[in-house]
Amino acid sequence: MTSITRRRAELRGLWLFGCVFAAPVMALDMALPTGARETVSRTSPAGSYDLPIGSWTEAAGIPVANLEGEVRRKAWRISGAGLTTGQVLRPLREQLVSDGFDIIFDCSAQSCGGFDFRFGTEVLRAPNMYVDLSDYRFLSAKSADASQALSLLVSRDGDALFVQLIEVGPPGRTGVSVSQAASAPIPEDAGDVVAQLERTGHVVLADLDFASGAVSLGDGPVQSLDAVVAYLTANPTRQITFVGHTDATGSLEANVALSRRRAQAAQAYVVARGVPASQVAADGVGFLSPRATNLTAPGREANRRVEAVLISVQ
Numbered sequence: 683m684t685s686i687t688r689r690r691a692e693l694r695g696l697w698l699f700g701c702v703f704a705a706p707v708m709a710l711d712m713a714l715p716t717g718a719r720e721t722v723s724r725t726s727p728a729g730s731y732d733l734p735i736g737s738w739t740e741a742a743g744i745p746v747a748n749l750e751g752e753v754r755r756k757a758w759r760i761s762g763a764g765l766t767t768g769q770v771l772r773p774l775r776e777q778l779v780s781d782g783f784d785i786i787f788d789c790s791a792q793s794c795g796g797f798d799f800r801f802g803t804e805v806l807r808a809p810n811m812y813v814d815l816s817d818y819r820f821l822s823a824k825s826a827d828a829s830q831a832l833s834l835l836v837s838r839d840g841d842a843l844f845v846q847l848i849e850v851g852p853p854g855r856t857g858v859s860v861s862q863a864a865s866a867p868i869p870e871d872a873g874d875v876v877a878q879l880e881r882t883g884h885v886v887l888a889d890l891d892f893a894s895g896a897v898s899l900g901d902g903p904v905q906s907l908d909a910v911v912a913y914l915t916a917n918p919t920r921q922i923t924f925v926g927h928t929d930a931t932g933s934l935e936a937n938v939a940l941s942r943r944r945a946q947a948a949q950a951y952v953v954a955r956g957v958p959a960s961q962v963a964a965d966g967v968g969f970l971s972p973r974a975t976n977l978t979a980p981g982r983e984a985n986r987r988v989e990a991v992l993i994s995v996q
Contacts, residue, residue, distance in 0.1 A: 714774075714845060715765060718758045721844075722810040729753035731850050733822050733831055734803050735787050738795025744802045747786075749831055749850040757811040760843040767836045770843055771819045774834055778823050786831075788821040797971035801884060801925065801991045804848065805835065808963065811846050812839035815967050825851075875909040875990070879922070883992040886973075890948065890988045895931075897943040899951060907948060910990055911955045914962065920994045924948040926966040927973075927989070929982035934968050942966030948988050963993075 731753050732746040760770070768790075779785065789795075791814075795802070799820075800813050818837035824830065830851030837844055878885040887906040890899065899907075914920055926941030926948075945964035953959050974981035 714758055715760050715770065715843075718760045718845070721757045721759050722755070722806055724755045726753045726755075729850075731804065731848055733786075733833055733848075733850070734799070734820065735822055737787075737789055737793060738799040738802055744795065744799060747831070751850050754847075754849050754851075755806060756847045757806050758845045760845070761841070765843060767817055767819045767838060767843065770845060771821065771834060771836045774845075775821060782826050783823040784826065786822045786824060790819050791816055794818070794820055797925075797967050801923075805993070806846055807921065807993065811835075811837075811844050812842075813837040813844075814839065815970055875906045876913045879910075879913065879990060879992045885990050887948065887988050887990060890944075895940065897940065897947055899947050904951060906990075907951050908955075911952050911957055914952065914957045918958075918961070920992065921961050921963070923963040923965055923991045923993050925989045925991055926964070927971060927985055927987050928966075928969050929985045930969040930972070930976035931982070934970075937968030938966050940966070941968050944986075944988050948990075 729750070729752065731749045732744075733749050734744050735747050736745040738744045775785065775788070789799075794800075797815050800815055800818065803820075805811055805813055813835070814837050818835065820833065820835050822831070822833045824832075830849060832847060832849035832851075835846040875885050875887070885906075887904075887910075889904060889906050910922065914922065924945040926943070926945035928937040928941045928944075930937075932940075942965060945966050949962050949964040952962055969976070969985065972981075972985045973987070974984040976982050976985060
């Protein structure tokens with residue numbers, strides 16, 4: 683078994699945790715299925731992380747605890763295990779509980795908030811981590827003395843499963859600094875593309891108008907995408923993902939493919955204008971995240987859209 687192991691160390695009278703691969707007597711050994719391979723490991727000695735502590739709602743967005751301290755981000759890929767996301771997360775949850783962690787929040791895709799939760803919280807960039815919007819599980823937890831908090835996200839891409847761990851547990855502090863807050867809800871009006879990207883991390887590109895079944899952007903300039911080009915050019919450390927959406931006409935599989943092609947059209951537009959490919963990605967969710975009813979023509983038109991999601995963490 684591959685394992686995420688934490689060694690307990692007493693420092694300034696506190697029980698604090700650090701990620702190691704040894705297994706001393708006092709250890710939390712979180713076992714991953716055989717064949718798990720680490721895809722990324724990154725530590726920010728003085729960072730911050732908005733830990734989700736509840737489901738996304740239209741009125742309030744995602745409620746979060748604002749954590750500051752040493753932030754450790756890791757992800758693993760599990761190939762051909764034949765397991766469900768629940769079968770991977772369940773033993774990790776049980777191990778956390780048995781070691782004295784308090785589970786703050788535990789959800790699956792739709793109960794988390796689906797698309798809006800996935801794109802409202804931090805996810806490591808592909809190919810290190812993938813999230814299937816219809817099949818993911820999430821939990822957040824804290825140690826009994828609040829000196830450490832963490833989140834686990836489990837999802838899949840085809841036959842491969844992915845596990846993401848983000849933990850905050852700085853040595854030399856009396857505890858993690860936590861204040862309750864909520865992420866801003868996504869407004870209906872896209873307004874200024876760049877301003878909304880900075881403010882909410884998420885914007886509908888309202889001038890991308892797709893007919894039913896169409897993926898073409900046309901021949902002329904697209905004002906919202908030109909704004910994205912200027913923004914990414916001026917901010918080379920920023921990264922965004924274009925996410926395509928469809929109405930509910932046709933099968934989910936066909937609509938996911940169609941929505942991804944719409945997002946890729948937006949991606950190709952900005953890359954063709956000099957934006958490095960490393961700054962922009964594309965994905966599609968079909969009809970799983972409607973803005974309006976699919977029972978009317980205006981509602982279906984509103985649902986055919988591309989959104990830009992700011993995924994940078996610095």
